[in-house]
Amino acid sequence: NQQGQQQMGPNNQKFGPGGEGMGQQGQMGPSEEEMKKMDERRFQDMKRGLSQFSKGTTMMKRGVEKMRKKLAKCGVGIPVELDNALKATDDLVKKIQDAKTADELEDIIGDVEDVGMTMQEWGPRMGDLGRLCQMMRQGDRDMKRLERDVKRVEARVKANKKLNLTEILNTFKEEVAAIKGAFLGVVILAKTDASSALEKLEDEFYGGMDDVRNSQMAIETTINVTQGLRNAAREIKKIESQIKILQKKKIDTGEAEDLLATMKGQIAELQQLVKGKFDAEELIAIVEDAYATRQYLQEKMQELLGVNAYKPNIKADTRSNVNFELPDAFRRQEI
Numbered sequence: 179n180q181q182g183q184q185q186m187g188p189n190n191q192k193f194g195p196g197g198e199g200m201g202q203q204g205q206m207g208p209s210e211e212e213m214k215k216m217d218e219r220r221f222q223d224m225k226r227g228l229s230q231f232s233k234g235t236t237m238m239k240r241g242v243e244k245m246r247k248k249l250a251k252c253g254v255g256i257p258v259e260l261d262n263a264l265k266a267t268d269d270l271v272k273k274i275q276d277a278k279t280a281d282e283l284e285d286i287i288g289d290v291e292d293v294g295m296t297m298q299e300w301g302p303r304m305g306d307l308g309r310l311c312q313m314m315r316q317g318d319r320d321m322k323r324l325e326r327d328v329k330r331v332e333a334r335v336k337a338n339k340k341l342n343l344t345e346i347l348n349t350f351k352e353e354v355a356a357i358k359g360a361f362l363g364v365v366i367l368a369k370t371d372a373s374s375a376l377e378k379l380e381d382e383f384y385g386g387m388d389d390v391r392n393s394q395m396a397i398e399t400t401i402n403v404t405q406g407l408r409n410a411a412r413e414i415k416k417i418e419s420q421i422k423i424l425q426k427k428k429i430d431t432g433e434a435e436d437l438l439a440t441m442k443g444q445i446a447e448l449q450q451l452v453k454g455k456f457d458a459e460e461l462i463a464i465v466e467d468a469y470a471t472r473q474y475l476q477e478k479m480q481e482l483l484g485v486n487a488y489k490p491n492i493k494a495d496t497r498s499n500v501n502f503e504l505p506d507a508f509r510r511q512e513i
Contacts, residue, residue, distance in 0.1 A: 257300065
């Protein structure tokens with residue numbers, strides 16, 4: 179036979195290149211004993227890996243249970259998917275401990291992965307639950323403060339009957355009612371769905387707070403401005419009288435008159451603005467401009483009059499003076 183050609187031996191065994199040691203089926207593999215050793219190694223490897231899972235779940239459960247008590251005080255519950263995963267760990271850990279073969283461990287690998295992924299997802303997000311808890315406490319305080327503000331603002335509006343603030347007051351109350359409804363929704367969601375509760379709290383409750391505060395500011399600014407307008411009218415008359423006195427003395431009052439005219443225009447604009455629907459920011463801007471003009475006018479009048487025109491001119495009552503003579507024994511002796 180040529181080199182490399184296989185030869186048949188007794189019992190049809192093959193010899194030659196590629197045929198040494200082959201069994202009756204023409205294949206060579208691990209023995210039964212080797213298979214057992216391989217299975218045992220695989221079992222031990224899986225057991226070690228899953229024991230880490232058991233330790234991790236124990237730590238996770240301990241931390242969650244500790245946090246559960248704190249969260250319960252502000253109405254925040256552990257997310258359902260995390261709660262279910264933690265409940266499933268007891269059965270899985272027992273199966274891991276009781277398993278005798280790698281195949282038994284293989285049967286629970288899928289469940290272990292599902293539980294592990296849930297805990298892996300929520301582990302870094304536990305801080306969000308604490309944040310939601312704190313935000314809900316603050317939200318509750320903010321809501322109570324708003325309810326007090328509604329009563330106070332409503333009372334101020336009723337006390338200023340000359341102002342027609344019914345429309346903007348109703349808008350303010352509707353906005354407060356809307357975010358109150360959002361907060362009540364947060365309270366319900368927080369028990370089972372922390373993520374949605376946090377999103378609703380940020381977007382709908384605190385997201386709507388700007389509109390609420392703008393409406394409140396518009397009402398209170400209008401009332402304050404109206405009161406300020408009455409004071410401004412008296413102040414304008416006083417300045418007009420002072421300018422006339424200065425003019426009789428042949429003092430140049432041109433700059434003061436220009437400032438006074440500007441101030442009158444700003445006051446008139448404010449009076450017209452508060453009669454109808456207005457933007458709070460626009461109102462505040464005009465108020466600030468009018469206040470700045472008033473400051474310049476006061477400084478100019480003080481300069482022209484040579485005194486502080488706004489300081490009360492009250493003389494001391496000399497009848498209240500007391501003469502006190504120090505006894506000679508206490509007088510300082512001249513050296």
